[in-house]
Amino acid sequence: MIKINLKLFVTLSRYLPDNSEGLEILEGTTVEKLISDIGIPKELVKLIFINGKKQNMSYQLKNNDRLGLFPSVGGG
Amino acid sequence: MKIPKFKERYDRNFNTLSLEEQKKLGTSKVVVLGLGGLGGSVCEMLARVGIGHLTLIDGDVFEPSNLNRQLLCRENMIGFPKARAAKDRVNAINSEVIVKDFIEYVDESNLYEHIKDADVVMDCLDSIDTRFLLQKAAQKASIPIVSGAIAGVAGQVTTIFPKDKGYELIYGKKGRNQSKGIETKTGNMAYCALFVAALQSSECLKVLLDRGDILRNKLLIAELWTNTFDIMDLV
Numbered sequence: 590m591i592k593i594n595l596k597l598f599v600t601l602s603r604y605l606p607d608n609s610e611g612l613e614i615l616e617g618t619t620v621e622k623l624i625s626d627i628g629i630p631k632e633l634v635k636l637i638f639i640n641g642k643k644q645n646m647s648y649q650l651k652n653n654d655r656l657g658l659f660p661s662v663g664g665g
Numbered sequence: 666m667k668i669p670k671f672k673e674r675y676d677r678n679f680n681t682l683s684l685e686e687q688k689k690l691g692t693s694k695v696v697v698l699g700l701g702g703l704g705g706s707v708c709e710m711l712a713r714v715g716i717g718h719l720t721l722i723d724g725d726v727f728e729p730s731n732l733n734r735q736l737l738c739r740e741n742m743i744g745f746p747k748a749r750a751a752k753d754r755v756n757a758i759n760s761e762v763i764v765k766d767f768i769e770y771v772d773e774s775n776l777y778e779h780i781k782d783a784d785v786v787m788d789c790l791d792s793i794d795t796r797f798l799l800q801k802a803a804q805k806a807s808i809p810i811v812s813g814a815i816a817g818v819a820g821q822v823t824t825i826f827p828k829d830k831g832y833e834l835i836y837g838k839k840g841r842n843q844s845k846g847i848e849t850k851t852g853n854m855a856y857c858a859l860f861v862a863a864l865q866s867s868e869c870l871k872v873l874l875d876r877g878d879i880l881r882n883k884l885l886i887a888e889l890w891t892n893t894f895d896i897m898d899l900v
Contacts, residue, residue, distance in 0.1 A: 598893070599816055599851060633847075641896070643897060643899050657897075660816070660846065662819055663814050664848030665699045665702060665791035665814065665815070
């Protein structure tokens with residue numbers, strides 16, 4: 590098992606698990622799998638940031654990764 | 666009515682700005698697209714800071730739901746064109762700014778003509794599809810875009826130069842029918858709109874003066890419930 594720090598923004602925050610700052614997951618879990626496990630509809634996730642850099646759904650999470658998920662923001 | 670002299674008007678800009686920088690702003694041309702929560706505040710800040718030429722474009726008129734966040738909207742202005750209100754406001758603040766206002770929506774047919782002579786375009790639009798059209802026109806005209814977007818108490822800012830991938834890095838490939846984002850569910854709060862508008866105005870000055878750190882290929886994201894402020898690498 591590995592631990593990651595998960596941040597969910599705007600409307601995604603309702604899916605945030607209790608232990609999000611030290612979330613235990615299987616090593617090699619992809620972002621796509623994690624999103625599915627947490628129950629976030631995939632189409633709501635627009636931006637995936639790992640350790641401050643944009644990544645995609647197939648990224649395999651590593652120990653101590655900081656994962657941030659952002660929905661589509663387009664208002665003016 | 667006495668019009669303040671140059672050095673009096675901009676006295677408190679010195680020496681954050683040099684005299685040469687202030688004069689350069691006075692010859693700069695900026696187009697503001699969208700005059701709602703972001704654009705209405707952006708044009709106020711750009712007028713005060715001393716941008717010499719402002720082109721203000723929005724086809725919309727004020728409605729009661731704008732009162733919660735749009736600085737230009739007052740109770741007696743419901744039904745009044747946003748572009749005209751913005752021009753009046755800029756004229757009242759800084760009569761030395763040369764202002765053009767256009768009460769029209771932008772699309773493929775008019776974007777290039779409106780922006781082609783600008784030094785910077787401020788993207789304060791509320792349509793993701795139109796943002797992609799803007800990028801196409803700005804690439805053709807070789808003009809940088811300073812883009813802001815808000816939803817609820819979250820916001821994002823980036824600066825896109827003509828050769829950059831730009832919006833594709835934020836919203837994915839164009840043509841996936843995504844005219845609106847999550848703001849249709851969250852609305853927009855006044856303080857978040859003003860916060861993002863301030864960041865955009867700052868970014869505009871940095872681009873014009875070639876100074877400071879510019880959010881090129883980076884996305885500044887902010888979420889005010891959690892005091893999250895991060896700059897993410899988009900490439």
